[in-house]
Every structure is written in structure tokens, then in C-alpha cells.
Amino acid sequence: MEDVQSRLDGRGVALDEVGVTGLRYPIVVLDRARGQQHTVAQIAMSVNLPHQFKGTHMSRFLEVLNEHRGEVTMNTLPAILQSVQDRLQAESARIEVAFPYFLEREAPVTAARALMGYSCAFVGRRYGGRNDFMLRVETPITTLCPCSKAISDYGAHNQRGYVTIDIKGQTDEKGEHRLIWIEELIEIAERSASAPVYPLLKRPDERHVTMQAFDNPVFVEDVVRNVAIELQAETRISWFRIHARNDESIHNHSVFAQLEGSPSTEEQRPTVDVSATAAAIR
Amino acid sequence: MEDVQSRLDGRGVALDEVGVTGLRYPIVVLDRARGQQHTVAQIAMSVNLPHQFKGTHMSRFLEVLNEHRGEVTMNTLPAILQSVQDRLQAESARIEVAFPYFLEREAPVTAARALMGYSCAFVGRRYGGRNDFMLRVETPITTLCPCSKAISDYGAHNQRGYVTIDIKGQTDEKGEHRLIWIEELIEIAERSASAPVYPLLKRPDERHVTMQAFDNPVFVEDVVRNVAIELQAETRISWFRIHARNDESIHNHSVFAQLEGSPSTEEQRPTVDVSATAAAIR
């Protein structure tokens, strides 16, 4: 049976990425408190394609994923990427794994407990023998408007917001990552807000977070700066991007602030990030 | 060229609905202030299919839509539905038209003006010679929690919420609808909230809405009841469903309340509405 994908291609156009996307798959990730956690991921996997080959063999991505089934962590990603690289004879391999991560949260006064989900993602890339790893954690927060509080005789508008922190860790020759825990990034995001968001609050807890938020008003700009100051001092990472968004309670649109930087440098160049456009279009 | 759709079918199964969906189309709707308004709709059109026919002719939905192009209003829907009925020789025809509707809103103190979009939908149905018409309007609002205000020494959590009002109007023999304006339903929804949501607010306006919300705390239950009292007294409608949702600022989930009823009767039976599931699944 002919292998059409292996036909030679004469157009002389090498491709950056060829792969599968929109793949829903159950995975197991590391959990600081419980060792591991079952969740469900949206996965994309790709490799580069040299100019001389007509196509790649898409089914092999599924085969590799199936062999490593269950285990998709910062420690197993390098092995998965290497399997993809070998199986598809590629110079570069890339995987994105987006998933909800659940933590049991305790209410601040009554200590009532329930699970809350956080949208997270791993983006791993292997180029030659080098591994590159990005972790994304989105943390919901409460933000209370400093301007509204300052100019009003009483009250202050507040709303649900989301802080998305992307970080890249350092990797050694063996591709081992010494990474920040998802839990740590959630804590940094919550410390930067007016108050955390909880899955379950009884009245004494609601009273507590209401006053906590009123006592700690922050603009979306403040949230990003508060996170930035902590990440700029963080030696375990090589790069970060911080995005905060408030779903304004007085408007039907949102406001946002964003910063890309690294611990080693203060440089903060404006970036054209098309991801928002992409999300808006899709 | 054979007309496969017209083949006879022996399975004896008549279908409730057969049609097109997910169709994006530019339309013109009635605008109380400006006469008419250009917007973009998501459209679904369908007919019933008698058991003896294998299939319907889907391209005809597009032909009808194209002939009536531009004009999709509560006044033209009956003609569109009749065209569909005739062209596809169907007993029943149905059309759903979901679209953003824009109003110029004035800030409460500075009178600064800007446009705000409201998600609306028409659902028209024709069965034999009878027309049935539903209007849906979703209005964003601000809600301030009465419990949070009552139990806290200062402040109160508030958030963006959405009130969705579905109504059915009365139709006469000629299929003419004497309907409530979209603008009227938006006003009812905003009167039922802690404060309206605006596209553009300067500081004096922000101060105003902050204190207005603090002075008018409402639960999601209150919002639905406030709307219900106005609709129960409304003689131009025959049926209503009210759904209010708060995107809680202290939680990462939402709370909602719902009521289905009619002006002529007080009966409020619990309904199993699978639309939320449908939305969740998709």
C-alpha cells in the first residue's frame, strides 16, 4: 500500500509545524498534596517537516500519546517529545496540554472545604537535544476598584478577574525541569489581588472576603505589577508573561494589563500578542 | 440529474425538524431610535419532513434567505416562514435569528455617549397558517449582594450579571405581531438590577453607579421576581421566561434563577430546561 506522505516534494517549502490539534484526552498530572491527579486535557502535538517530504504521519502522534498514556507531567514531557522526534524523524517536536487542575480550598473563617478548578497548560518543545518548557496557570481573583472606592461616599465596584501567568523554567542537559508548582503560581496570583476566589463560602467567610477586598483595592495594572515583582526575584524561571483581566461589573467589556519579562533583565518591550485576536476570531 | 432527496422513504418516520444551522448572515433589524440597524446574525432554519420523503432540499433555505436579504424583523418573519413553507412544501417552518443589537447609551451624570451591544434573538414558527413568535433579549446588569452588605461592616461584593427575557407575543390572522420593543425589555431588566451596565463611564458616572448599586442590593432571585412582576402585568405578551445569572465575584462559578409564566396565569411549574446542558456540552 503506497505511503503517499513519504513522497518527495519539489516545492522546496519546509514547514514550521505539522501535527494534530483539538485532541481531548484523559491525563494524570502531579499534585503537590495528593501525589497525582486525574484530569482531562485538550492536546496539540506537532513536528517540523523538511522541505523534501510531502507529509507527516499523523497517526504516530496518537501512538506516542497512547504509549505514555496517563502520565503527562513536566518530568515525562521530554520523553514524550523525544518519542515524537524519533518516531517522526523530526528535528523539532512540540506539545501543548491544556487542562483544568483541581485544588481543595479551605474557606478563610469556617474552613469549609471544596474543590476549585484552575485552567492550566504545559507547552513543551524539543529542538535537536534541547528542551524548552512553558507552564501556564490561570487564577480567578476578586478585584475591587481603587478609583471607585476613592471617589464614592460608600461602596466600591468589584468583579471577578483572571490572572494568567506563563513561565519558562531552566532545563539541564537531561531535560529535567526544576519548576515552580502550579500551587505556587496560584498563591502568587491571589496575593496580588484584592481577595482570592473560593468554591465554597459560608456567611462568616463571605463577610471576611468582602471586607478583605474593600481593604485591598487594586487596578488590573496593580495585579500585574504585584505578580511581576515576585517573578522578577524568582531564580527558578528564565522568562515570564503576566496577563490580568477584569470582567468589569460596571461595563460589558473587560480591561486587561500585560507584561512580558525575565528575572535576569528589566527590559519590558511592548509585544504584539495575536492570541487575543485568535481567541476572538475562533 | 436524479433528485435523491425526493426518493420515497419506507421507514415511516416523520421528522420534527430538518434544516440548516450555524449560518452567519448580515441582517437589518428595526431600531426604535434610528428606524433600522445593520447587524450580523447566527441563523437556523428548518421545516418538518413527512415520513414518505427521503430528504429536504437544504439549498432552498439559503435561496429564501437571500430573497428576503437584509430584512429580518418581527414584521417580515411571517413572510419568510411562509416562503420556506411554500418552497419546501412543509406543514411547519421555523427560523432562529440570534444577533447583537446596539444602542447608544448615555452615562448617568456626564451624559457621555457610546454604543453597547445586547445579545438578542428572534424565534419564529409557522404551523399551517398559524404564526408563533419569540423574542429573546439578554441584558448585562450590575448586582450587589444583599447578604454581603448586611453582614459586613463595610463594602459588599458585586458583579456583572445577565438577565435573559424570552417573551411570546400575540399574533392575529395576518400574522402581524404587536410586540414589545427590545429597548423596553432592556429597561425592565435594568430597573430590576442594582444598577445598569454602561459602555462608557467617566469618574462622576462611576461614583454615581457605585453608590446606586450599594443603595439597591439584589439577589439573582430578586432580579427575576422584579422582572416577573412587570411582565405579569404586560398585556402585549402571552408567555414569558426570565433567567438571571450572576458571574459571582467571590466564586468561580455563577448563580442563577429562572421563572416561566404568563400574564394570564399565576401557575409557575418547574421546567426541565436542557438548554444549559446543551450549552455546557457544546
Add this chain to the structure above:
Amino acid sequence: MEDVQSRLDGRGVALDEVGVTGLRYPIVVLDRARGQQHTVAQIAMSVNLPHQFKGTHMSRFLEVLNEHRGEVTMNTLPAILQSVQDRLQAESARIEVAFPYFLEREAPVTAARALMGYSCAFVGRRYGGRNDFMLRVETPITTLCPCSKAISDYGAHNQRGYVTIDIKGQTDEKGEHRLIWIEELIEIAERSASAPVYPLLKRPDERHVTMQAFDNPVFVEDVVRNVAIELQAETRISWFRIHARNDESIHNHSVFAQLEGSPSTEEQRPTVDVSATAAAIR
């Protein structure tokens, strides 16, 4: 601390549903092959609210969910609903649980195995002592157009489609459900299509499904009728709704067919289903 929700309300408006929605939660469901399966759900829970009470106690939904944590199956739903009813002193309680369900599928020729996810949902309702249960299963399929095949000299357009089957089972006094397995509904949906959809296909498998689809052309109308004939003969259910959608490969919109009915009766009345509108609006 005052219990504002328990204040008396004088508006005389009872509410059909009051509750939480958009709640993401990890659950365990029954798995015919493996006993049970970990997945992640989107959950909505609600109760009715008598006219004399101002509000319900939303945090109790989370408490109930947390107590039954993990176990959300057709067998545990009645207990969850009764807990909600008791805890919130409600006459009716309702829960929606939408989740991806994973099955290991075997390629038709090479028997290569990988997991595939199916969007499913439970909708349970308890009114007084009576339980009502709905199961929803969405199965992706391949459909090849009979018209395109008949009128073309070679080839035929085909595309990915989705069959959504909703069923209600019979419940006895103890609220026990004798239900069809998710796996059974997937098999019915796939038998009704031109060919099943697989997570992993090698070339001999791709050859097989290509010819299988070409040998079994079906319109979206055929898919619904094929499913209907099987469900009309199914004694374990009391009601069904079948919705099939083709994401047309020659158009940028979709076509659909829908039928609501029951084994005991042939009656197929046209229904006004606003769920598509709801999905379009959101």
C-alpha cells in the same frame, strides 16, 4: 449574623429554579469495561423557591456535591437530589452534569487502540418523591452524501457529523434507574452513520473506513431515522430526542435533523427547541 436569604418575601412570586451553574468539578462515572472512570464535569444544580422566601442558600449545593464527591452516576443521582431537597427544604431539585466520557476504540483492520472522548450529560430531577432522569450522548460520525454520490461520476463529499441522543429511562419507587449504557447509544449512533469516527487509524484502517463510508451514504435525515427505528423498539426508555448535525464539507454552515418521540407512541409533534438559540447567543 443575619440570614438575609431567609427573610420573608412579599412579592408573591415563586421561582421554578434557583441554583449554581458553570461549576467545574472532577467526577467518577460508571464504565462498562473498567468499572469506573475519572473525568471532569460542568455542573448545574438547582431547586424551586417558594414565594415566601427571599433567597436560597447557594453554598449548600457545594456542600452536597462535596459530600458525594467523586460518585456522580445514574445510581447516585437520586441520593444527591434528595440531599439537595432536604438540605434546602425544596419540593423539587435538579442537577445537570455534562462531561467527556472516554472509550478505548480499536481500529477496524489493524486493531490499533487509542482513547476517544464522547460528550455526555446526565440531567436528574426530583419532584416530591419522584425521580426523572435524562441521559445525553453525543457521538461523532462520518456521513457521506447520497446525492453527491448519485449525481457525480466519481467521489462524493463526506464530513464529520454529530449525533446527539437524549433518553429518559423508567424509574421505580426507590428511584432506581435501569438504563441503557453510554456505550450502547454510541453503538446505535455509529450503526446509523456512513462510518464510525476513530481516534487512531493506520493506512489499512483508513482504506477500510473510506470504502465503508462510500458504500453507506446517508443524509442527516437518514441518521435520525436509523436511530429512531432502534429507539422506538427500546423498552428500557420512556422518551427520546435524536439530533443529528453534519458540518458540511462543501459549505461553511451545518445541516441538522431532529426528532422527539417515545417507544410507546408514534406521535412526532414539531417542537420549538430554543437550545440552539441559547448556544448561538452564548
Add this chain to the structure above:
Amino acid sequence: MEDVQSRLDGRGVALDEVGVTGLRYPIVVLDRARGQQHTVAQIAMSVNLPHQFKGTHMSRFLEVLNEHRGEVTMNTLPAILQSVQDRLQAESARIEVAFPYFLEREAPVTAARALMGYSCAFVGRRYGGRNDFMLRVETPITTLCPCSKAISDYGAHNQRGYVTIDIKGQTDEKGEHRLIWIEELIEIAERSASAPVYPLLKRPDERHVTMQAFDNPVFVEDVVRNVAIELQAETRISWFRIHARNDESIHNHSVFAQLEGSPSTEEQRPTVDVSATAAAIR
């Protein structure tokens, strides 16, 4: 009334972007055939924020948008960006405008006409006195699998796919853009596919496109390469990114290929594009 945003900030953290997002707004864009076209956009606007200021004045974005209301084209963007820059005293300003663009398409045999919508976006950026402009056009296409055709005795699986072309044009001192029309990018995308996708096809047209697709099988890799060859020869642009995705009819996931490059150079470096993750998470 205090201007809290203008307070000095001592954290020494300058922000890349601060602004509004998720703003729905009716706009008018240029239309090659009809001069101009009304549509509805999703808009994001932002500026940089120097380290010494606490916040930006978000309401001014709405004021600028309102002043330029209606006219959002590649010709007016520089003026809008300059207004934003001036009004907010910023060094850099950015705007994203994502919108459906409608074209009347003619069926290939019967010449039946109907409108089809294409998802497009403008991304404009002004840094100091320099303007940067990106155009994004997503074109739905039909792709027929070369492998499936080659290995099967008859038939071949085909599906709906999407080609997304991003390009950057050259700008002169006055910020004038000499840009490719949206219509031109759609034509390039359709020439690169097995067959175009149409809004309305009668049977003779369906026969035509069925055989056209069978005669022109392409992998997703072929689509990107076909587009790349045309864009590499295009002198009006300075940069491009091509992304093609097939919503596989034999799988429940998609396959994609991507290439970033420019006419002036052959370099095609692998890029880590997080937009897919972003979309997956949201």
C-alpha cells in the same frame, strides 16, 4: 474628585499593554465590490504604561472609538492609533479588530448567489511615529485526502478545513498601507485547496465541486505550501504566517500545518505559538 490613575507608582514596573478587550462594536469596513460594508467587531485596544503611573484612563479608549465610529479600515487605523496615543500620552498604542466579512459568492455552474462570511481581523500597532499593521483572513475550504484516494479502490475522505493567513504590509512615513484586499487572500486560500466552500450550491454545482475536490487531493501540508509559494512572491507584504487546519471527517480531532516567513527570506524557524493553547484554555 481625585484622579487615582494618575497617582505616582513606586514599584518601578512599566507595563507592555494596558487596555480594554471583549468590546463588541458595529463597524464599517472597505468592500472591494460595494465600497463599504457594515459588520460587527470584537475589539481590543491598549497602550503601554510607563512605570511611574499607577493606571491608565480606560474610558478614553471608548471615547476615541466613538469619535471614529463606523470607520475602522486599514486607512483609518493609523489615525485611531494616533488619537489613542495622544489622548493617553502613550509611546505605543495597539488595536485588534476581529470581524466577519461578507462576500456574495456565485455557485460554479448555476451561478446561484448568496452571502458567505469570512472571519477576519486587523491588528494595528503604533510605536512612536511608526505604524505596524497585520491583516488576518480565515477561509473555509474543502480538502480531500491524497492518501485516502491513493489507497482506496473508490471514494476518498474529505472534510471542511480552514486556512488562516496573517500578513504584514509595508507602511510609509504617513502610515499609509498599500495592502492586499481580503478578497485576494481568500482567492489564494481557495486556489490552494481541493475545492472552495460555497454558501449555496444547487445539484449541478454540488456535482462540480465533488469532482473538482476528487481531482485535486491535498494534505493540510500541501495547502500551506501552495499558499506559501504565492505569498513568497508577493511584494506588497513584509511578513506572513499561514495556518491550515482540517476538521478530519474520519477522526474527532483536527490536523494542522503552519509556516511563518517573508517574501524577502526563505528562513522558516519553528515558532512556539501559544494562541492554540490560549484558545483551548478559554
